[in-house]
Each structure stands twice: as structure tokens, then as C-alpha cells.
Amino acid sequence: MIVTIDGPAGAGKSSAARQLARRLGFSFLDTGAMYRAVALAGQRQGVDWGDPRQLSAVAEAMRLELTDDRVVMDGQDVTAAIRTLEITTLTQHAADNEAVRRHLIDRQRKFAEGRNIVTEGRDQATVVFPHAECKIFLTASEDERARRRFHDLLARGEEVDPAEVLRKQRLRDQRDAERKFGGLAKAADSIEIITDGLTPDQVVDRLEEIVRGVQPDGSPPRNCGP
Numbered sequence: 110m111i112v113t114i115d116g117p118a119g120a121g122k123s124s125a126a127r128q129l130a131r132r133l134g135f136s137f138l139d140t141g142a143m144y145r146a147v148a149l150a151g152q153r154q155g156v157d158w159g160d161p162r163q164l165s166a167v168a169e170a171m172r173l174e175l176t177d178d179r180v181v182m183d184g185q186d187v188t189a190a191i192r193t194l195e196i197t198t199l200t201q202h203a204a205d206n207e208a209v210r211r212h213l214i215d216r217q218r219k220f221a222e223g224r225n226i227v228t229e230g231r232d233q234a235t236v237v238f239p240h241a242e243c244k245i246f247l248t249a250s251e252d253e254r255a256r257r258r259f260h261d262l263l264a265r266g267e268e269v270d271p272a273e274v275l276r277k278q279r280l281r282d283q284r285d286a287e288r289k290f291g292g293l294a295k296a297a298d299s300i301e302i303i304t305d306g307l308t309p310d311q312v313v314d315r316l317e318e319i320v321r322g323v324q325p326d327g328s329p330p331r332n333c334g335p
């Protein structure tokens with residue numbers, strides 16, 4: 110079974126999707142981490158960001174292992190290194206690159222072969238797994254998302270200005286929405302959850318309830334089954 114969780118930056122997708130996968134005993138795939146790893150590899154190898162072919166060559170050559178909570182690139186643990194503000198900004202080069210996207214989509218589909226997964230990103234329901242059994246769109250208000258991102262960066266020891274976090278988030282939202290190939294979009298058959306005012310546990314409870322097909326009125330949600 111494939112469960113897709115798409116939505117904008119800061120909606121709380123990663124932690125909710127990871128927890129959900131644990132509860133269900135499914136594998137977890139963080140596709141944002143894949144785009145981030147490509148950007149990190151590009152930065153470390155000194156690619157010319159103006160030449161998209163250099164970055165796609167880096168993506169194809171890269172060895173990447175994703176476990177539930179670790180990202181290992183070419184044998185090195187880069188779990189923390191891919192989350193800095195600098196790499197977050199550079200990641201747009203990977204996300205905007207069609208050849209990189211095609212390549213990562215192939216890797217995502219291979220990862221899903223023969224497994225139950227919870228996969229999290231922007232285009233999982235619309236492009237990568239249009240036939241997924243359960244599609245969720247997780248979002249939150251702009252201010253709430255920026256506030257969470259700010260606290261997240263602080264906790265990682267980065268010096269950040271809240272206004273700057275909001276400004277960068279707006280730019281990222283806009284680029285994610287306008288991207289021609291694989292842009293952020295809610296699939297027509299996705300179930301939307303707005304996470305403002307919900308604790309992380311409440312979000313996971315809601316997701317689990319949806320995936321297990323148990324709604325308060327007892328009716329199975331459209332497109333989702335246990």
C-alpha cells in the first residue's frame with residue numbers, strides 16, 4: 110500500500126509521515142531529503158549552478174541510502190548537513206531541474222517496489238504515485254509554518270531572523286507552486302488536513318485514522334483503505 114503525504118514547507122509533513130510509518134509498520138520515504146542531498150552533493154563538488162547538466166550528472170552518480178531517520182550519501186551520514194538554511198536555498202536548483210526530477214522519481218518508484226510505504230513530498234500524489242491507495246495533503250497557515258521552521262532552525266543551532274524565515278518561505282512556496290514539472294499541487298482525490306492548532310500527536314492520530322479507514326461516522330474515506 111502507498112500512502113502519499115504532500116504539502117508546503119513547514120506543514121509538519123516529515124515528522125508526521127515518519128511517525129505514521131512507524132505506527133503502521135510501513136517504510137518511510139522523505140523525498141525532500143533526496144532533493145536536498147543532490148544540492149549538497151552539487152555544492153561539495155563545486156558544480157556550476159548555471160549549468161543544469163552538471164547537477165543532473167551529480168544526481169545520477171550519487172549513492173543514496175535513506176532509512177527511517179538517516180540520510181547517507183556516498184557512504185557519509187548527511188542527515189544534519191542537508192537541513193541548513195544554505196542547503197535549503199540551494200535545493201531549488203535540484204527541484205527545478207527536470208533531469209534531476211526524472212531521475213529521483215525513478216529512485217522513488219524503485220524504493221516503493223514490493224513495500225508498504227508512507228512517502229512525503231510535493232508531487233507524490235500527482236506525479237510519482239498517481240495510483241496511491243491513500244493520498245493526503247497536509248498544510249497549515251503561512252505564519253504557523255514559518256513559526257515552526259524558525260523554532261526548528263533555532264533548535265539546530267542556526268542564527269535566524271523570523272522575518273527572514275518568512276520571506277524565504279514565501280519565495281520557496283511561490284517557486285514550488287509555479288514549477289512546471291512536479292510543482293506543489295493538491296491532487297483532486299487527496300484528503301486535506303490543516304494542522305494549525307493541532308499537536309504533532311493529534312496530526313498523526315488523524316492520519317492513522319484516515320489510513321485505517323475509520324472515520325467518526327464510520328464511512329471509509331474516499332481513496333483510502335486499510
Ligand code: C5P
Pocket residue numbers: 118119140141142144145200201204229230231232233281285291
Ligand atoms: O520537504 P523539504 O522542505 O525537505 O523539501 C526541500 C525542497 O525540495 C522543497 O522546497 C521543494 O522545492 C523540493 N521538493 C520537491 N519535490 C518533492 C520534495 C521536495 O520539489 N517531492
